[in-house]
Amino acid sequence: MDKGFLLNLYETMFRIRTFEEEVKKQFEDGNIPGFIHLGSGQEAVSAGACAAIKKDDYIGSTHRGHANLMAKGARTDRMMAELFARETGYCKGRGGCLHITDMSVGSIGANGIVAAGIIVANGAALSAKLKNNKKVILTFFGDGAANQGKFHEALNLASVWALPNIFICENNLYGEATPQSKHMRIKDISTRAQAYDMPGVSVDGQDVLKVYDAVSEAVKRARDGKGPSLIEAKTYRFHGHHIGDPETYRTREEVEEWMEKRDPVKLFKSRLLKEFKADNKEIDAIEKKILKEIEDAVQFAAESPMPDPAVLTQNVYV
Amino acid sequence: MANARLITGKDAIREALIEEMRRDPSVFLLGEDLEQATFGVTDGLVEEFGAERVRNTPISENAIIGAAIGAALTGMRPVAEIMFADFLMDAMDPIVNTMAKIRFMTSGQAKVPMVIRTPSGAGLSAGAQHSQSPEAIFMHIPGIKIAVPSTPYDMKGLLKTAIRMDDPVLFFEHKMLYYEGGEVPEGDYTVPFGKADIKRQGKDVTIVAVLAMIKKALMAADILASEGIEAEVVDPRTLYPLDMDSIINSVKKTKRLVTVEEGSRTGGIGAEIAARVAEEALDYLDAPVKRLGSADCPIPFSPALEEVMYPTEQGIADAVKQILG
Numbered sequence: 001m002d003k004g005f006l007l008n009l010y011e012t013m014f015r016i017r018t019f020e021e022e023v024k025k026q027f028e029d030g031n032i033p034g035f036i037h038l039g040s041g042q043e044a045v046s047a048g049a050c051a052a053i054k055k056d057d058y059i060g061s062t063h064r065g066h067a068n069l070m071a072k073g074a075r076t077d078r079m080m081a082e083l084f085a086r087e088t089g090y091c092k093g094r095g096g097c098l099h100i101t102d103m104s105v106g107s108i109g110a111n112g113i114v115a116a117g118i119i120v121a122n123g124a125a126l127s128a129k130l131k132n133n134k135k136v137i138l139t140f141f142g143d144g145a146a147n148q149g150k151f152h153e154a155l156n157l158a159s160v161w162a163l164p165n166i167f168i169c170e171n172n173l174y175g176e177a178t179p180q181s182k183h184m185r186i187k188d189i190s191t192r193a194q195a196y197d198m199p200g201v202s203v204d205g206q207d208v209l210k211v212y213d214a215v216s217e218a219v220k221r222a223r224d225g226k227g228p229s230l231i232e233a234k235t236y237r238f239h240g241h242h243i244g245d246p247e248t249y250r251t252r253e254e255v256e257e258w259m260e261k262r263d264p265v266k267l268f269k270s271r272l273l274k275e276f277k278a279d280n281k282e283i284d285a286i287e288k289k290i291l292k293e294i295e296d297a298v299q300f301a302a303e304s305p306m307p308d309p310a311v312l313t314q315n316v317y318v
Numbered sequence: 319m320a321n322a323r324l325i326t327g328k329d330a331i332r333e334a335l336i337e338e339m340r341r342d343p344s345v346f347l348l349g350e351d352l353e354q355a356t357f358g359v360t361d362g363l364v365e366e367f368g369a370e371r372v373r374n375t376p377i378s379e380n381a382i383i384g385a386a387i388g389a390a391l392t393g394m395r396p397v398a399e400i401m402f403a404d405f406l407m408d409a410m411d412p413i414v415n416t417m418a419k420i421r422f423m424t425s426g427q428a429k430v431p432m433v434i435r436t437p438s439g440a441g442l443s444a445g446a447q448h449s450q451s452p453e454a455i456f457m458h459i460p461g462i463k464i465a466v467p468s469t470p471y472d473m474k475g476l477l478k479t480a481i482r483m484d485d486p487v488l489f490f491e492h493k494m495l496y497y498e499g500g501e502v503p504e505g506d507y508t509v510p511f512g513k514a515d516i517k518r519q520g521k522d523v524t525i526v527a528v529l530a531m532i533k534k535a536l537m538a539a540d541i542l543a544s545e546g547i548e549a550e551v552v553d554p555r556t557l558y559p560l561d562m563d564s565i566i567n568s569v570k571k572t573k574r575l576v577t578v579e580e581g582s583r584t585g586g587i588g589a590e591i592a593a594r595v596a597e598e599a600l601d602y603l604d605a606p607v608k609r610l611g612s613a614d615c616p617i618p619f620s621p622a623l624e625e626v627m628y629p630t631e632q633g634i635a636d637a638v639k640q641i642l643g
Contacts, residue, residue, distance in 0.1 A: 154381055
């Protein structure tokens with residue numbers, strides 16, 4: 001595989017991790033209001049999936065959407081400013097963590113209602129089909145969303161209409177505070193694809209290349225007019241459902257074991273060095289660049305103005 | 319009216335859909351049973367425009383509204399049909415939480431140029447889940463525009479405006495008006511949102527009504543005229559934006575206000591109008607405001623019960639006489 005491509009993947013994953021950990025710190029320091037849902041631990045899913053599509057393809061995202069958006073190419077300074085609730089944020093402080101969006105990079109929105117983004121994503125796929133422009137959409141959602149009626153309605157419609165929609169379930173093993181074993185009887189959510197006569201596959205969501213391969217195949221199928229696919233990426237969130245979650249539903253040992261043995265960023269870094277012959281200097285340069293980028297993002301956010309209450313009701317209507 | 323013919327409400331809506339689909343390739347339809355439509359509005363459209371642009375869907379209201387939102391976000395102008403307005407409740411989440419809010423939540427990055435057409439209203443013994451008039455519920459949700467046409471002319475003209483508009487529109491079509499006739503011009507014309515139609519001039523009382531209640535209000539005005547009372551009948555035509563200027567100007571002239579709607583009185587259209595008149599024109603009123611609407615009761619099946627649910631022309635006339643003293 002092309003080393004530049006692999007290093008880019010690492011850069012995306014390291015950017016997501018660094019951003020998310022900085023957000024946690026800024027929240028704990030009182031600089032970020034609201035409910036914050038971090039994607040640390042799930043970097044490989046977004047990075048691998050978004051590397052499989054083009055710049056003008058679409059993504060649909062969720063309440064845990066920072067990683068999706070960064071992987072699609074959004075700027076971290078404007079994202080940080082949004083979380084700081086500032087006028088310079090992507091949504092000028094009207095959206096926050098739950099709704100952070102940059103439509104210019106192809107996001108059709110981060111939906112704070114579990115599974116609500118899935119039904120909307122079909123519409124973007126339908127646009128692509130009606131315009132015959134060969135675009136596809138990656139629709140991210142969690143294991144919890146797979147139990148919503150909207151999941152069923154959306155996958156059925158996408159199948160009936162052969163929509164170019166790649167449904168990507170980021171199964172982080174917990175629907176908020178309820179473990180998967182207590183919210184569904186099946187182990188592999190991908191098996192639900194059978195009900196819609198579409199391909200369904202479960203992959204190791206901590207392995208960025210496995211995610212990339214599975215999504216690439218589904219994207220090819222979608223562009224060829226063969227319709228949707230369901231990909232389940234088994235992953236793990238290193239932090240709570242939101243910052244401040246008491247996490248009584250899982251043990252500290254379990255979290256630490258994932259962090260130690262199944263950290264997608266560390267795993268990929270070590271493969272880059274051993275298997276793909278990257279040298280430490282290249283990796284160091286990437287990490288240094290990203291650390292500076294996130295430091296600058298915080299400074300940009302902190303120095304940005306708050307939104308002006310005088311224009312509160314702007315953009316309720318066109 | 320130049321080039322006007324007498325056609326039904328159903329045909330006026332179909333004509334608007336056909337003309338807009340011919341005019342703009344980004345306009346398409348989706349909904350349940352469009353090829354054999356429950357009220358016949360979309361019959362025959364698939365023959366002209368094909369199944370790509372006239373899309374029969376599964377019975378999945380969330381998926382219908384969700385797909386319309388996503389298509390609207392990415393450059394199309396979908397017109398979704400919800401077979402009965404009662405079924406809007408199936409899709410309250412995408413309507414209220416996404417369609418109405420995404421433009422604001424993204425600070426204007428998104429726009430959602432879509433229309434949801436849906437038949438509301440009682441009169442067919444269709445029971446409590448197929449007869450509701452839920453228009454007022456949506457007045458409480460910022461981000462949605464709401465059309466409530468009362469004539470075939472307004473149905474065609476307002477629907478064209480709705481389809482060309484960049485905001486999401488909920489377009490209520492009263493079932494009993496589908497088969498009523500009215501003068502409608504051939505070809506293109508539009509009716510603006512937020513501009514009331516004064517259906518009848520009068521000096522003694524202002525009657526504000528919508529949808530099928532306009533006809534009842536006009537009949538009441540005839541009854542009142544025979545007794546020497548001149549009622550002014552105002553049709554707001556859209557509930558958001560609501561043309562309060564026209565309503566208040568009328569009230570300033572007549573000094574009296576009666577509102578008439580088919581939905582429940584509590585928290586209804588009349589409640590909002592009465593409150594706004596109280597805020598802005600209380601000093602002009604010579605009598606208490608009277609709100610007419612359905613009882614706070616689900617719509618019954620039996621015609622014997624259904625017909626006492628909503629205001630009649632005689633009931634409206636009596637209400638007017640009551641506040642005239």
